[in-house]
Amino acid sequence: MKLVTVPLGAALCAVAMSSCSGGPASLQSAYLEKAEAVMQAVYACYSVEENCLLRENYPFDDGYKAGYLASEEQSSRPNPYSYLWPFSGTLSAAAAIMESDPSYEDTLACSVLPGLQEYFDTRREPAAYSSYIGSAPLSDRFYDDNVWLGIDFTDLYLHTHNAGYLEKAELIWKFIESGMDDKLGGGIYWCEQKKGSKNTCSNAPGAVFALKLYKATGNERYLEQGKALYEWTRNTLMDSSDFLYFDNISLSGKVQTWKFAYNSGQMVQAGALLYGITGDRKYLDDAARTAESCYDYFFEDYKAEDGTSFRILKPGNTWFNAVMFRGLIELYKADGNRTYVDAVQKSLDTAWEKSRTAEGLFNDDCSGRKTNETKWLLVQGAMAEMYARMAEVCGYDGNKNR
16 A cells, blocks of 8 residues: 655654744644644554555454444444544545645545545445445445535545545535435435434534535535525524534434534534625524533633643544534634634643654543543544644634734
């Protein structure tokens, strides 16, 4: 497998750089080098010799069973490679890195996309990405898995204007449309083979995906679909007491009241995008209220060794936090309030010092107080993405202040 990497020594220099005073450009470089260093560690620890696929955990455990699938039968199969969801984190990370370093497209083309193609399923119509590789028995296809990929491909197109990325994004959208119907008043299902619920994790990012497609194409149909998904999710799954979002609603009408950072964070991003497109203040107000509750609910107080206190991301699913960060950035660009972005920045700085292992991998707790015996691939992709997005914020700050 051909892999493009950055020199490890250069990547480690970012530790020193981030602690130095300097303007946005120096900080952008520091966070970008950290993102690329995490990706280098991913390929060092999770790669296999025979192809561009990755293991799901480090150290590798051939008895591992994924607990997030819709089918117990599928999760019980021996699977030497990662499922699609954890693998997709490497696409998100690479796309985010490319925002600041266009040369990273070499790694995207030589390592990430060939691996991702192994999950592409044309045996069922419409074509889409399956939860496991195509050479294995047919696996379930998830609308949310595909939405995340579609967002990444649309972002890649917006950044590069490479028509191939837009073609892939629009192909994915056709699959997403196949998961919509009028039951419960609209919305997208979670799983193609198990249409028992409509989840925030497919509908909130579905709105983001549609709105980004509108920005990429100017096609009003995408704008209308994005608005409809936003309104359906807000009306169906928002907790009106705090403006955070519940997890899903079953076809019987029962709401599952779990609250996860990525669900609310994607509604923040959708609201901020709609405000930017329409100028309608109600969307910005929605986004700001949900972001404030995210700050209360998904962050915690932390006291550093030097005695300073600040809020950092709570331990848990790091990827959920990374997806929430996308929304907080979108809101910051709309309203200029750095409170939430600053809290993520402090979380990332703390994680680099406290949570990173000798291999360059991360535990699922920025403070380092809790450690994981095995390191999940999705956590590593999420950390790479967040460092890359912090670099994007620094670049935005630099351009804004010129």
